[in-house]
Amino acid sequence: NALVYISSGTGEKREYTYRELHEEVNAFAGALKELGVSRGDRVVMYMPMMAEAVFAMLACVRLGAIHSFVFRGCAVGYLAHRIDDAEPKVVVTADYDMSGADAIPCKKFVDAGLDAARFAPGHVIVCRRGSGGSMPMTGGRDLDYADLRERYIGCEIPVEWVESSHPIYILHTSGTTGSPRLVQRDTGGHAVALTTSMRHVFAAKPGETMFAASGASDIGWVVGHSFIVYGPLLCGMASVVYEGLPARADPGVWWRIVEEYGVNTMLTSPTAIRALKKHGFEHMSGHDTSSLRNLFLAGEPPDKRTSLRVSESLGVAVRDTYWQTETGWPILRERSPEPEDEPLEAASFGFPCPGFDVRTVDRESGEEVPAGESGVLAIGPPLPPGCADAVRSNERFIKTYFSDFPRGLYSTFDWARRDEMGRYIVLGRANDVIKTPGQSFGTREIEEAINDHENVEEAAVVEGVASAITAYVVLDDGDTVENEASRTAVEREVKDAVERKVGTAARPDEVRFVSDLPRTRSGKMLHRCIRAIAAGREPGDISTIKNPEALEAMRSARPPMIPEKAEVIEHKGGKE
Ligand code: AMP
Numbered sequence: 001n002a003l004v005y006i007s008s009g010t011g012e013k014r015e016y017t018y019r020e021l022h023e024e025v026n027a028f029a030g031a032l033k034e035l036g037v038s039r040g041d042r043v044v045m046y047m048p049m050m051a052e053a054v055f056a057m058l059a060c061v062r063l064g065a066i067h068s069f070v071f072r073g074c075a076v077g078y079l080a081h082r083i084d085d086a087e088p089k090v091v092v093t094a095d096y097d098m099s100g101a102d103a104i105p106c107k108k109f110v111d112a113g114l115d116a117a118r119f120a121p122g123h124v125i126v127c128r129r130g131s132g133g134s135m136p137m138t139g140g141r142d143l144d145y146a147d148l149r150e151r152y153i154g155c156e157i158p159v160e161w162v163e164s165s166h167p168i169y170i171l172h173t174s175g176t177t178g179s180p181r182l183v184q185r186d187t188g189g190h191a192v193a194l195t196t197s198m199r200h201v202f203a204a205k206p207g208e209t210m211f212a213a214s215g216a217s218d219i220g221w222v223v224g225h226s227f228i229v230y231g232p233l234l235c236g237m238a239s240v241v242y243e244g245l246p247a248r249a250d251p252g253v254w255w256r257i258v259e260e261y262g263v264n265t266m267l268t269s270p271t272a273i274r275a276l277k278k279h280g281f282e283h284m285s286g287h288d289t290s291s292l293r294n295l296f297l298a299g300e301p302p303d304k305r306t307s308l309r310v311s312e313s314l315g316v317a318v319r320d321t322y323w324q325t326e327t328g329w330p331i332l333r334e335r336s337p338e339p340e341d342e343p344l345e346a347a348s349f350g351f352p353c354p355g356f357d358v359r360t361v362d363r364e365s366g367e368e369v370p371a372g373e374s375g376v377l378a379i380g381p382p383l384p385p386g387c388a389d390a391v392r393s394n395e396r397f398i399k400t401y402f403s404d405f406p407r408g409l410y411s412t413f414d415w416a417r418r419d420e421m422g423r424y425i426v427l428g429r430a431n432d433v434i435k436t437p438g439q440s441f442g443t444r445e446i447e448e449a450i451n452d453h454e455n456v457e458e459a460a461v462v463e464g465v466a467s468a469i470t471a472y473v474v475l476d477d478g479d480t481v482e483n484e485a486s487r488t489a490v491e492r493e494v495k496d497a498v499e500r501k502v503g504t505a506a507r508p509d510e511v512r513f514v515s516d517l518p519r520t521r522s523g524k525m526l527h528r529c530i531r532a533i534a535a536g537r538e539p540g541d542i543s544t545i546k547n548p549e550a551l552e553a554m555r556s557a558r559p560p561m562i563p564e565k566a567e568v569i570e571h572k573g574g575k576e
Pocket residue numbers: 173174175176297298299300301302320321322323324325326412413414426427428429522524
């Protein structure tokens with residue numbers, strides 16, 4: 001197989017061999033070509049996790065066109081902006097997204113986006129899910145993919161050969177440091193990078209099966225682009241495209257998929273694992289998951305306690321990978337994905353992946369800091385294949401990523417520490433670093449200490465008013481602590497734990513209990529917004545936020561306390 005498509009929402013299960021995938025890609029390419037798409041043209045995609053999304057992406061590549069995914073659930077204005085940005089010949093969408101409890105109308109949303117956009121693409125292709133509901137179609141513009149497919153299935157559409165530097169796609173980052181940034185990737189370097197990473201980062205082999213499961217691994221995010229579509233297919237593997245949320249109705253669904261399709265390699269996010277954890281760990285051991293060699297995580301610092309429990313329940317190694325939309329593939333990974341190698345402690349220290357010249361540097365001078373000290377994670381030139389290219393303006397690209405430090409160092413805008421063995425741990429965004437007189441802490445350092453508390457589900461730590469260290473804590477039962485006495489007890493224990501494990505300087509000035517923390521739609525904690533709220537400012541660009549109500553709740557989670565701290569320290573470094 002090349003593709004296994006499973007949807008919990010529609011109940012569909014489809015399998016495609018490489019031959020069949022080739023036919024489907026040609027059919028989609030035929031449809032796009034009929035609508036005037038050719039080399040260099042943009043195609044905007046607003047698609048759920050469905051096989052047709054893969055066909056459409058690969059059809060663009062076949063024609064030398066550039067796909068631009070827009071994340072589902074964004075505001076109408078955001079979609080309109082992306083359409084105006086890309087000026088696409090065609091927009092591809094579906095009638096509904098069926099991943100959750102309710103079907104979400106994608107096409108209706110695209111209609112609203114097109115109404116708000118200045119640029120009008122020639123056509124909208126709609127892939128129907130068979131939901132049977134009425135679907136307003138604009139005559140002359142909107143086309144049903146089933147009709148187009150019928151015309152082109154069985155046709156061979158000639159490949160448009162392109163230079164290695166020809167753009168393959170554009171995509172936005174998740175916006176954890178500010179507004180989402182536009183990233184463009186080339187065709188040749190991307191193929192080299194992903195082929196390399198399948199083999200040397202994920203230890204995956206042709207003929208095996210890869211399952212990048214929901215969370216950040218949505219097809220519309222970089223994780224999905226790289227490891228649902230391009231990576232496994234370049235490697236000759238079968239890739240599982242699964243539409244659904246394991247937390248709904250059936251928390252064991254992932255492990256059933258692993259059993260049924262003999263999945264060897266999985267990739268998911270700490271957020272998705274956290275959601276699974278809510279249903280206990282029993283559902284992980286009731287299936288035959290012996291085919292699975294590795295469960296990789298990406299996108300956020302993993303929660304050590306949960307990773308260990310998952311690893312024990314499944315009997316596989318849970319391994320962290322650290323990377324960015326800009327790089328397209330892992331920068332850091334745990335030493336070796338081969339199971340016979342000694343497992344590393346679940347502290348997520350990682351070695352640089354081949355091609356990445358990683359350093360931790362002083363945020364002011366750009367000089368390398370010694371092992372054991374923290375600094376900004378930077379990458380020495382040249383970046384390896386697959387990393388982002390300048391979009392439109394070289395000047396802007398250089399200014400954004402290469403101007404913070406001398407000697408052409410690329411800034412990841414992350415804060416990290418190297419140990420004596422040359423392994424790195426990523427401690428959070430450099431902008432979110434908590435500065436106390438004499439010492440700086442990455443958000444993760446303090447948050448991990450809090451997360452170790454048995455009643456804590458998750459925590460976010462920020463510098464609030466007058467540099468007060470403020471910890472927002474979600475408790476395990478998902479609710480705020482009602483009882484004042486137990487609240488005071490947990491508050492004290494949390495503060496003591498930080499003092500014991502991290503140091504007196506890191507002790508939170510205040511602990512506020514909340515029922516949720518703001519995250520991007522790809523599952524990343526929005527520290528910059530939490531920091532703004534804690535400091536009584538507006539949260540800034542929230543176009544990628546998943547749960548804006550969490551921000552609202554935070555505003556009312558007790559008025560900020562102003563501690564008696566002599567020194568107010570300004571944030572420096574990184575870009576917002
Ligand atoms: P994005 O903007 O979506 O590309 O997010 C990339 C950012 O996510 C990185 O720069 C890190 O801040 C964070 N990140 C990704 N993976 C990890 C990880 N394994 N551990 C810690 N942070 C991570």
